[in-house]
Amino acid sequence: MSPTNGQRYVDTIATALSDLDPEHAAQFRENGDRYKEQLDEVRADLRERLDRVPANQRALLTCEGAFSYFARDAGPSEHYLWPVNSEQEAGPQELHSAIDTVPQNHVPAVFCESTVSDRQMQQVVEATAEVVTGSSDHSPRF
Numbered sequence: 001m002s003p004t005n006g007q008r009y010v011d012t013i014a015t016a017l018s019d020l021d022p023e024h025a026a027q028f029r030e031n032g033d034r035y036k037e038q039l040d041e042v043r044a045d046l047r048e049r050l051d052r053v054p055a056n057q058r059a060l061l062t063c064e065g066a067f068s069y070f071a072r073d074a075g076p077s078e079h080y081l082w083p084v085n086s087e088q089e090a091g092p093q094e095l096h097s098a099i100d101t102v103p104q105n106h107v108p109a110v111f112c113e114s115t116v117s118d119r120q121m122q123q124v125v126e127a128t129a130e131v132v133t134g135s136s137d138h139s140p141r142f
Contacts, residue, residue, distance in 0.1 A: 002069035003043040007036045043073070050074050059105035061098060063112040063121050077105060081120055090120050102128040 014032035018025035050058060058076040060067055064084055071078035079101045081090035090098065101107060102124065110125060112118040 001067055002073050003039040003046070004073050005069055006039050010035050010039070046074055050076065053108075054106075057106045057108045059101070059107045061101055061105075061107045061110045061124070063116050063118065066113065079105065079107070081124075089117065095120055095123060098124050099127045 010032045014028040017028045021028075053076075059079060060071060060076045061079045063081050064086070065078065065080035065082065066084045067078055067080075068084075070076075079098065081094055081098050082088065098120075102110070110121055112121045
C-alpha cells in the first residue's frame with residue numbers, strides 16, 4: 001500500500017537480478033526505472049484524490065491496522081480496532097475508542113478486511129450511525 005516502499009522494492013529487485021545476471025543489469029535498471037515512474041504516477045493520483053477529501057475528514061478506520069504505510073505516505077490519520085496480525089479482536093476499551101474516533105475525527109467511512117470478522121466494526125457503525133461502511137478489498141460487507 002505504499003508507492004514509496006514499492007520503489008525501494010524495485011531498486012532491491014533490480015540490484016539482486018543484476019548481481020545474478022550482470023549481462024542484463026542495464027535492462028533490469030531501465031525496466032525498474034520505468035516501473036518507478038509508474039509508481040510516481042500512482043502516488044500523484046493518490047495525492048490528487050485525497051486532496052479532494054476535506055482535510056478534517058482524512059481519517060481511516062479499519063478493523064486491522066494494516067494501512068500504516070498508506071497513512072504515512074498519503075496523510076490520513078490511521079485508526080483501527082486491533083493491530084496488524086493480532087491474535088485477538090478488540091477489547092471493550094479499543095471498541096469504545098473506535099466509536100469515539102468516528103465523530104472526533106469526522107471519519108466518513110469505515111472498512112474491514114475480508115479475511116477478518118466484521119462483527120465489531122458493525123458495532124461501531126451501529127453506535128455512530130453516521131458512517132458509510134465498506135471492505136478494503138472493494139466487496140460489500142455490511
